[in-house]
Amino acid sequence: DAGITQSPRHKVTETGTPVTLRCHQTENHRYMYWYRQDPGHGLRLIHYSYGVKDTDKGEVSDGYSVSRSKTEDFLLTLESATSSQTSVYFCAISPRPPTSGRGTYNEQFFGPGTRLTVL
């Protein structure tokens, strides 16, 4: 299994409080991602990183921010949590393809998830 850990694994918080989730990898992979999983929606990309200090928005980025100050850590922050952000959050990692073009894609490897409840 890819070396990916997420912390905390479970968190209950109140509306309006800030929350930070941490993803830590030991694989030295360049790309990292944050997804949320909700029934009927599959997984949706929140933010991703393509290198240290290089991040971009995904499909559902409103209300979330991220930071990546070193290769192994990718933080997801909810500045002011809302009940609509109750979800299961997954971190994923992927190595950068060695060259461009077909046949050089690399799959993502997923962490165990963090279950967040916002009351």
Place this chain on the structure above:
Amino acid sequence: AQSVTQLGSHVSVSEGALVLLRCNYSSSVPPYLFWYVQYPNQGLQLLLKYTSAATLVKGINGFEAEFKKSETSFHLTKPSAHMSDAAEYFCAVSFSGGYNKLIFGAGTRLAVHP
């Protein structure tokens, strides 16, 4: 733009029966296609992937999928279901130059009955 549609949010089969989980995709560029499996309270595990080599792809646990460009499909099959196959299955699409980002379908929950 890329998108994925999984037909059937719940599928139920008997142990030993054929498993067929349907996935259709939309992509303006040649796609990479994936099936992931999620067991209860766990993360996602890659079952198999299509990256433009053989159109029939074999994965772990006896699963396989066939890429059909004319039908824009990538259905997942297993000849004989086992109780341990009960899980949620996700189809996903990606493309070159997209930082390996994935677009997921909504998922299909597979139940296997004795």
